Amino acid sequence: MTTPTHDHPTPPGGPDPAGSGGSTVRDMDEPPKGGSFLGYLLRKLGGALTSMILVVVLGFFAFRMLPGDPVLKIAKERPMSPAQIAELRSQYGLDKPVIVQFWDYLVGVFTGELGESYVYRKPVSDLIVDYLGPTLLLTATAAILAIGLGLWLGQLSAWRRNSLFDKMASSTSLVFWSVPTFWLGLILLMIFGGTLQWLPTGGMITPGLDPWSVAGIIDVIKHLILPVITMVAVVYAQYLMVMRASLIEEMSEDYLTTARAKGLTEDEVRRKHAVPNALLPTITVVFMHIGGLITGAVTVEAVFSWPGLGKLTFEAISGPDLPLLQGTFVVFSAIIIVMNLAADIVYRWLDPRVRRA
DSSP states (O other), X not given: OOOOOOOOOOOTTSSOTTOSTTOOOOOTTSOOOOOOHHHHHHXXXXXXXXXXXXXXXXXXXHHXXXXXXXXXXXXXXSOOOHHHHHHHHHHTTTXXXXXXXXXXXXXXXXXXXXXXXXXXXXXXXHHXXXXXXXXXHHHXXXXXXXXXXXXXXXXXXXXXXXSHHHHHHHHHHHHHHXXXXXXXXHHHIXXXXXXXXXXXXXSSSOTXXXXXXXXXXXXXXXXXXXXXXXXXXXXXXXXXXXXXXXXXXXXXXXXXXXXXXXXXXXXXXXXXXXXXXXXXXXXXXXXXXXHHHHHTHHHHHHHTTOOSHHHHXXXXXXXXXXXXXXXXXXXXXXXXXXXXXXXXXXXXXXXXXXXXO
C-alpha cells in the first residue's frame, strides 16, 4: 500500500533554508525593523543644522528692523558733532552696505567673533561667557525643581483621578501656568522682598561677599529663592499635565492587571510598571522645555536684576545693541535646537517603537 504524499507550496522567496517543510512562522504583529541609528542621527543632525542656519540668517535681518539708531542714542548721551557721529558709524561698520554687514556677521558667527557691544564696549563673546554662568545656575535649579515637582504631582494626580487631590493639584497648576511670569515675579518681589523684607529684592549676591565662602553661598541661595519660585510656579504645570495624561492612558493597559494578579500592591504597580512607561512621552517634553526655560529667563532676570543672559538681552533691546542682541539670540536658539535634538535621540533610545519606525 502506497502512502499518499502531499506537495508543500514553495515560499515566495524560494525553498525554506531552515528545512521546516515550506511552512514559515512569522509574527504578523511584529513591527518592521527600522533603519540604523547612524542614519537616524544624521537625519536629525541635518534638521538641526538647517534650523541653525535659519536662526543665524534671521538673527541678522530681524534686529535690523527694530526702531531706533544705536549711534544716535549714543550721541544723545554726550555732545557729538556730525563728523564724530559719522566716525562712530564707520567704527561700528554701520556705514557699509547691508550685504557686507551680513557677510561680516556670518564670518563672526562661525569664528566665534560676534563683534563688540555698543553699550559695554567689550567683545560680545566675552560678555556671553561672563553672563552664561548665572543663567545656567538659575535655570538649572528651576528646571530640577519644576521637573521633580511636576512629575511627582502628575503621577499622583493620575493615580487618584477625579479625587479632591487631583482636582486641587490640576487646577492650582493651571492657574500658575496662566499667570504672566513678570506679574508673578513682581508680586513675589513686593510681598517677600518689600513688605515682609524676608528675601533680597535683586541681584545675585550682596556686594563685598566672596561667592565661594560659606556666607557667600548662603547669600546666593537667598537671592535665588524668589526668581526660582517664579520660574517653577509657571513651568511645573506643563510636566504635571503631560505626566498625568500619559499615566491615565497607561492605566487601562492589560499589563497592569497582570501585575495586580501577581500580588503586587497598588504602589508597586504604579512605581514599577505604570510610571516607567508613562515617562516616555514626558521625557520629550522635559528636554524640549529645558531650552524654553533658559530663553524664558529673560523676563525673570529683568524683574529680579539677575546678572544673566536674560538681563543682558533685555538691556541690549533698549539700545538697540545689535551685536549683543544677535549674539544672545544665536546662543538661546542654539540651546533650544540642541535640547530638541537630545529629546529625539533619547526618545528613540528609550522607546523600541521609535527604533522600528
